[in-house]
Amino acid sequence: MNASAPRGNAGLAAATLMLRIAGGGFLLPHGLGKLLGWFGGPGLAGFAAELQQFGFPSAQPLPLLLALVQTLSGLAVLLGLWTRVSAALAAVFIATTVVVAVPKGWFWMHGGMEYPLMWLLVLLGLVAAGGGAWSLDGLRRRGAA
Template identity: 40%
Template sequence: MTTIQTDAPARPIIPPLGRVWAALAPLSPLIVRVTTGLLLMPHGAGKLFGLFGGYGIAGTGQWFDSIGFTPGWIFALGVGLLEFFGGLMLVLGLLTRPVAAAVVGFMAVAITIHLPNGYAWNAAGFEMPLFWGLMALSVMLRGGGAWSLDRLLGREF
């Protein structure tokens, strides 16, 4: 039986690139955290302020009402705040794990809402909530990282 040795570093196909990848690898958690936050923020801005083609709290609230989440305006406000200000907190790396955990929970609910539509996002499927939920899970497991306010403040959850 063959085993894979997981503690040995992989050898790059192009050896000089090994140093480049090793130098850039610490940026990976930062890129995932900041990208996740930045891409959540416009969705929150749409729900809260009607920006980026969103419907604001009233319009989004009507949609929540229509799917049985009542009173819809409270759900619109809560989700909008999480996406906008939670996204900003992820960008900054502030309370990273609790915010990411909240996003994971919200995306789990979003998946169940979109599940009847199938997988593809262009048919209102669950593809994007699944993707962003997994990105948030990655951030939650990793924490804010070296370039975060959590680290600067010396506090991580």
């Protein structure tokens, strides 16, 4: 951190870092669970069955494509690499879980939308703010200056 940087800039850098750790740290293991079956995840075959259960097409390549989107966007958000685009892509993915959960009401304990909506808002915050100074995007900006 630059000691001469205004205090607000350090606060914004810290805030975006925390949002990236939360958002990317949430997406990445869930994506790897769908993609590779890690962390108790369903793997591609199980994810295809989940998609079918919710009325989505389950034929390949859709499960693979969605698992890759979640995994790669999670990693990119975590690192702050192409943050706005990565978070926007992830937000589209998460928005579908919000839509699926709407009929079950608000509370997540009953399958409602509050939990996925919270993650959607985290991702949309990163779309608005970008990766911040303490990100690979910030490093690229400083290198270009």
